[in-house]
Amino acid sequence: MGLFAKLGRSSDLVQGMASRLGIDYGEIVAADPQAQGQKYMRAVLRCSTCRNQDGCSDLQRETTELPEAPSYCRNAQLLAHLRGS
Template identity: 35%
Template sequence: MDRSITIKRHAALFDDMATQLGMDLQEAAIRGALSFDEISEAVTRCTGCSNPTDCAARLQVTQVAKDAPTYCRNVPLLHRLKAGM
């Protein structure tokens, strides 16, 4: 898969996961709780996910989730952001 397509796909997955968990990444960045470098690193971690197809399917059927799936490589970051809300 083309690298730019992969990055766009995983950027969307990361943003959708955050949204599903009740977080707005743009708002978090504006208030200084999340740097643009952290977003970039999170997307890069997401590209190494072993289950992006399952993640995408989960995001399509679930409106609101309590937590990210255990295989999510961004669980620590998402927990930190959620705790800071």
């Protein structure tokens, strides 16, 4: 998979996981584009290094809501923080 395809998939997975946790990433980034945009890009980059993207994709296909990010998620801490904000 090429770099841009990998980053696109990772962006979709980050957005999808956030959505299933009740987090509106678009709203968060819109509130502070510079700071939150950088945090979002770091989340996408972390996701792009995950070895379980297929499992994450399968999980997101199977459910529309989650109580928390799965333990293997490299963004679990960030998402828990955003959810608590």
